[in-house]
Ligand code: PEP
């Protein structure tokens with residue numbers, strides 16, 4: 001602790017994507033790593049913990065020796081030497097002593113001490129100029145991982161059970177937080193998120209806003225400088241992060257709390273919006289009915305779906321069922337998950353998006369070797385599911401079974417459709433699986449098949465596409481990315497990511513028109529729907545169903561009930577005539593800010 005407070009305060013500036021102010025301890029997270037949380041121990045527990053650590057080291061050594069023997073048999077002794085280096089590290093008195101001292105001095109669990117100590121050594125290696133020595137850093141990472149596995153093997157119960165006090169002060173620091181890493185986090189212990197890369201619509205941002213955790217992206221090289229265990233301060237109101245914050249910086253939390261801006265800030269907003277008539281119909285002032293549904297990806301969000309009165313699930317991002325290791329959830333696991341979503345949605349119905357893998361999402365375990373050169377344009381989403389048909393077949397079976405007994409037919413939506421052929425092929429596969437399930441005696445239900453509209457080609461053929469699907473789902477996050485050719489996760493081009501670009505508005509308008517003409521529903525489910533000003537524009541463009549993270553529902557509901565669709569339509573018509581994104585933004589700011597200052601405070605405007 002002494003060492004930490006002695007370090008000088010250092011600041012970073014990024015882009016705030018989820019409001020709030022928080023302080024805690026850094027937990028560095030990288031893809032494929034295990035998460036470690038800090039557990040405070042009582043004095044009397046320290047000796048037992050040290051013994052547990054030593055047992056873990058012995059186990060890790062035994063495991064390594066066994067691997068080394070296997071490697072010798074398979075590859076010959078000259079290739080097994082690498083394990084000698086790892087074994088030596090497990091015998092390194094200095095490292096082991098340091099870990100034990102950390103356990104004693106800071107009264108923490110072994111896992112946390114291992115992570116803190118090895119992170120420090122890894123950092124030293126990383127700064128070495130010699131390539132060979134620098135590489136050794138990854139050996140240490142490997143040994144640290146092995147030790148953590150051994151520790152969880154031995155005494156998982158002791159660690160997670162009633163022993164010690166779990167610390168809820170983790171601030172996640174990552175280069176980029178992929179969905180596969182997000183799913184393994186324990187959000188009850190996460191206070192804030194800070195990442196080097198990312199944008200407003202990256203999944204880190206979407207989930208952080210949903211769970212009301214302050215988050216800042218675009219911090220460039222914070223990850224390289226932060227060490228697990230460092231004290232950290234995150235001010236997602238101003239977009240700043242401080243490592244080793246001084247006591248006067250930490251006092252800003254008190255100030256933020258008094259202004260209602262600290263982590264509980266969103267709750268004050270909620271208190272201003274009536275929650276009592278959640279379930280009643282939502283209408284604009286001129287009596288146009290709007291349906292608001294919820295987007296979900298993690299079970300921790302389910303509670304919000306009920307609390308904020310969503311009309312069913314408008315988007316379930318099923319790829320969040322995948323493990324970090326890139327393994328597909330089995331048919332039974334998927335069946336159970338979809339069943340739960342169907343039940344959660346109740347009479348208002350659920351929408352399950354079929355795996356949207358690849359791109360900025362989760363990769364397959366066997367694909368990690370050769371990364372795609374241009375993943376956003378690569379073998380992702382429906383392309384991957386058609387290429388590796390067992391993905392689609394398994395998912396179809398699980399969905400067909402989960403649909404049985406649902407009060408509404410279950411909606412499934414195919415991600416990143418760019419050609420009608422993809423819909424036809426997917427439908428054929430789903431029908432085949434339905435036949436096979438029926439032959440095998442399974443009870444199956446009805447599915448409605450929809451297309452995600454998120455690439456320009458789908459917009460251009462929307463009228464024809466509308467005749468072969470049961471509904472549209474507008475993914476505005478990807479639609480902006482692909483219409484404007486701007487990577488949604490790259491903060492360097494964040495300035496080009498213009499949701500109100502006239503081309504984007506035109507694309508949405510055209511898609512909604514095609515749906516209306518063909519009498520199919522269209523659910524807008526990108527992040528655009530969750531922002532009052534954008535929701536206003538969506539209504540003007542003809543949207544009648546919006547789906548968003550549950551926490552945003554009160555805010556958007558309140559907006560809709562206080563505006564009229566006729567004004568939204570006429571303002572939007574003017575927007576469609578603008579020449580540039582900046583012109584649209586200026587016009588929207590003027591119109592909304594002047595007409596409804598109480599609904600659209602300056603901060604909520606583009
Ligand atoms: C979208 O693209 O807008 C969308 C809803 O899906 P995701 O953000 O998961 O790509």
Ligand code: MG
Pocket residue numbers: 454475477478
């Ligand atoms: Mg998408």
